[in-house]
Amino acid sequence: MSLITRLIRPEIRSQTSYYVADASNMVKLDAMENPYALPETLKIQLGAHLAQVALNRYPVPSYLDLKQTICRLFGVPAGYDVMLGNGSDELIAMLSVACAQTGACVMAPIPTFVMYAVSAQLAGLRFVGVPLTAELTLDMPAMLEAIATERPAILYLANPNNPTGSWFEHEQLIVLIEAMRDIGFVVLDEAYQPFAPGSMMAQLPQFAHLIVMRTMSKLGLAGLRLGYMSAAAELLAEIEKVRPPYNINVLSAAAAEFLLPHSALFDQQAATICAQRSWLSTALQELKAVKVFPSQANFVLIKVPNAEQIFKKLLEHKILVKNVGKMHPLLTDCLRVTVGTPEENRLFLETFVSLLSEPLS
Ligand SMILES: Cc1ncc(COP(=O)(O)O)c(C=O)c1O
Structure with a gap:
């Protein structure tokens, strides 16, 4: 018996480590992040503030x-x-x-x-x-x-x-x-x-x-x-x-x-994200094949036939959402889409709609 088998607990050995998809060069709508960077002036002030920290x-x-x-x-x-x-x-x-x-x-x-x-x-x-x-x-x-x-x-x-x-x-x-x-x-x-x-x-x-x-x-x-x-x-x-x-x-x-x-800045960004969530949910609800679950978070969960295939095609278009279909039977064919900037959301929606009308392979 190897040291690993003998010493590492079986419930650890049977787990897989937390998977994070590679998002380089992707429109990143998979991890419920706020899509907005800090304003440039605030970045500069923050840099000066951090430079004073005793490392x-x-x-x-x-x-x-x-x-x-x-x-x-x-x-x-x-x-x-x-x-x-x-x-x-x-x-x-x-x-x-x-x-x-x-x-x-x-x-x-x-x-x-x-x-x-x-x-x-x-x-x-x-x-x-x-x-x-x-x-x-x-x-x-x-x-x-x-x-x-x-x-x-x-x-x-x-x-x-x-x-x-x-x-x-x-x-x-x-x-x-x-x-x-x-x-x-x-x-x-x-x-x-x-x-x-x-x-x-x-x-x-x-x-x-x-x-x-x-x-x-x-x-x-x-x-x-x-x-x-x-x-x-x-x-x-x-x-x-x-x-x-x-x-x-x-x-x-x-x-x-x-x-x-500077919490007013984050509050304002959250308000924009909520408005975009409504816009995205409404647009998705208009698609016959798609079920949109009500969301009060910064993402929208949708159920769509062939979610797996659509997820992969979105990846080919450099759009990363989260395929949650295998997480639980209640989520079969579900994708979780983080609300991004208005441009990202529009790009996602346009691409998604075009993929829905493609013949299934
Ligand atoms: C419900 C919930 N709690 C906690 C977390 C983890 O947050 P943190 O980034 O603070 O570890 C997440 C992350 O997605 C979450 O969805």
Whole structure:
């Protein structure tokens, strides 16, 4: 038996590493990024600001200034703090590690963001997925039954959900949060909040077992890798013990501190993206062969016959969307299209329409 076979856990060996498609020279509509670069003047100011950062020093691990800026700008309730992650991916990993007790499980409605299951499995936790309905809404009876029987340590609820774009009404979420009381923690993942009609951040003080998680990624700063979450102090203090002390590097922290006060710019970009989402959804709805799922995120999920073939042909035209058809049976023949700039969206639509009318091979 080789060292690898003997020493690396079988559940790790059986996984594949996270795949990211090569997007060089592509119109990149696959990863829910904000398509807009920073304005030139801001780039220059940012460069000057970053030049002053002491790269020879470790970060100050309390990240006090950055956390205060986040609390002030993003509606974190008074008396509540945030914890920072190297992307919300890292926060999810830390939550899994903190709760990885023998027999514990993690639950989420599926299909949803894959890292909930991946992180759980890497930490040795069982993952239980509860399928959404055919319309990609929450199956409330199934969720309540699964909570009662499985008693998950963590329930993830992404709202809006990825890759479906579904928006779950807060009344429904509150029923699930109530059902989880005395059972486990609820992580409400508001990664797509900049494009959504609401947030539950203000409701944090009502629930000691609720964690609200957000990221700078979809706002326009995916490259910084900066996520945050807020919860009752007692709970955050425990998860904080899992955090690597210097997990946010000095350049990311300094860039975020400099850029976040320019939140009006990001809000304006989010408003443009929402307007483009409506334009793209309406145009796609007019195509008979295509089903468009309602989205409150910065992407649109569509179902189209021969999605696989259309995905490949789009690639030939240098347009990269995400083929999610194999992720879950509810997503068969589905493509997830990130909303880009108006030009990118028009190019995608024109190419997509022309491919729909081509004979199938
Ligand atoms: C629902 C959801 N949560 C979290 C993330 C990860 O965000 P981050 O870039 O902060 O790791 C994503 C990324 O696509 C997501 O869809």
